[in-house]
Amino acid sequence: MSKYQFEQIVFNSTKKKKPIQEDKYTYLGLEHLDPGSLEVTRYGTDVAPIGEKLIMKEGDVLFGKRRAYQKKVAIAPFDGIFSAHGMVLRPKEEVIDKNFFPLFVSSDYFLDAAIKISVGSLSPTINWRDLKRLEFELPEMDKQRELAKVLWSIDATKKSYQKLLQKTDELVKSQFIEMFGELEQNQKGWGLTTLGQCCELNPKRPRDIDDNTLVSFVAMPSVSANGQIDTTIVKSYGEVKKGYTYFAENDVLFAKITPCMENGKGAIAKGLSSGIGTGSTEFHVLRPLDGVSNPYWLYIITMFESFRKNARKVMTGTGGQLRVPISFLSEYPISLPPIELQNKFAAFVQQSNKSKFELEQVLAELTATYRKIISENLG
The missing domain is CATH 1.10.287 (Helix Hairpins)
Known part of the structure; x- marks a missing residue:
């Protein structure tokens, strides 16, 4: 094993360009990178991105330096442009094997060290001047x-x-x-209504829950993009009754903030302690109505790509704080x-x-x- 500074292992390509209209087809943002996967499956945007972007070449390793705790690393699938909130890295092949290089950058060994030098609170980022001096051992x-x-x-x-x-x-x-039938259409002849008529949205918390009741606490990382939910964190209701979202067993959670919404985060609340949950304020809650709606029917509606794309169009806010308004859910047309x-x-x-x-x-x-x-x- 030999020890190297990071700048001895990689080239950090900083070449940029101001995007033109054609670049919208080959643009990669951090929202296109999936944690734990080096493969890019989504790319492009509706209009040319604003502001200078990094130039990437097919095979480059892309590293999300902003909010690095999300651990987003990918291999560029084509020549194009990449978010300025990332880094475009290439191996110095006299030190590191080109096939091993992306595996190294995506490893917890590298990422955990990089995360520690992030600066800033709201959107922590990594500076090259600090990263390049980090030392790593390589076989x-x-x-x-x-x-x-x-x-x-x-x-x-x-x-x-x-x-x-x-x-x-x-x-x-x-x-x-x-x-x-298809979403938003009346193909089966049941007529069209709205999602707000099929469930209770963001239900109010009951006033009679004892403060000593043990309830599940569900932060955003506890919900996956494939419907999994971790309900093992338990707290007394008194600790979490204020400042958090309330929900109950069989309610459907829908992540309303970017990029969690676009990534498909959501789940049916199952296995809650005392049948009660509280958690991130970035969830909308859909509660099925007895005799009217089933939680699995509601959940799958929210998981359709077309549903999420339409939600993306009406998000409000700025920058990384875009959110889906509750009006999108309440007014969404659906056949019941x-x-x-x-x-x-x-x-x-x-x-x-x-x-x-x-x-x-x-x-x-x-x-x-x-x-x-x-x-x-x-x-």
């Missing part, structure tokens, strides 16, 4: 090549399981359309199916969730193996 070149082969093999296997998960989600949405049909659909979703759970268990094991190899060979 010898032969070992790097060996590690790259093993780690990329694990990554490929993970992608295969992730595709199966994606197909399961697509199957659920296809079943939704088959049973209920019979509750019996919704319940039948819910059973289908629950069965699909069982299959997803098994796939996710395998993915978790692969991820654990990947991280173990990294931790044993770096630092």
Whole structure:
């Protein structure tokens, strides 16, 4: 193992350009990068981005220096432009193997060290002058090549399981359309109403909850983009009854702030302590109405890409504080199916969730193996 300063390992490309209209097709922002994945699956914007952007080349490693705690690292899939809130990095191949390089930059070993030097409170960022002086230990070149082969093999296997998960989600949405028709349309003849008529939005908290009652506390990181929710953090109601969003068992959580909304964060609140939850104020809450709506029907509506795209169009606020107004949910046009049909659909979703759970268990094991190899060979 040899020790190097970061600037001895990488080239930090700072070349920029002012975007023209054609650049909107090959623009990558931090919102296009997914934590834990080096692959870019979304890109482009409706209009040319404003302000100078970094020039990227296919194969460059892109690192989100703003809010680095989100751990966004990706490989540029084409020549284009990248957010000025990131860095465009290239390997110095006399020190680091080009195939090992993106695995190193995306490792907790590197990212945890980089996060520690972030400056600022609201939108912490990393300065190159500080980052370039950080020191890292690297294995010898032969070992790097060996590690790259093993780690990329694990990554490929993970992608295969992730595709199966994606197909399961697509199957659920296809079943939704088959049973209920397309969103915002009256294809089944039930007529159109609004989402606000199908559920209770942001319900008021009851006044009779005892302060000593143990309730689940759900921060934004506790909700995933694939419907998972961590309810294991428990606090007394008195600690969290003010300044947080209230919800209850079977309510649907919808992340209203960018980029969480665009990334698909949301879930059905299940397994809450005492059947009660409080959490981030950046959630809208959709409560199903007895005999009218099922939580699984409501949740899947919010997970359609078309729903999220329409929500994006009406966000209000500035910069990184854009939010979906409650009026979007209350006025959203929807065809309300019979509750019996919704319940039948819910059973289908629950069965699909069982299959997803098994796939996710395998993915978790692969991820654990990947991280173990990294931790044993770096630092």
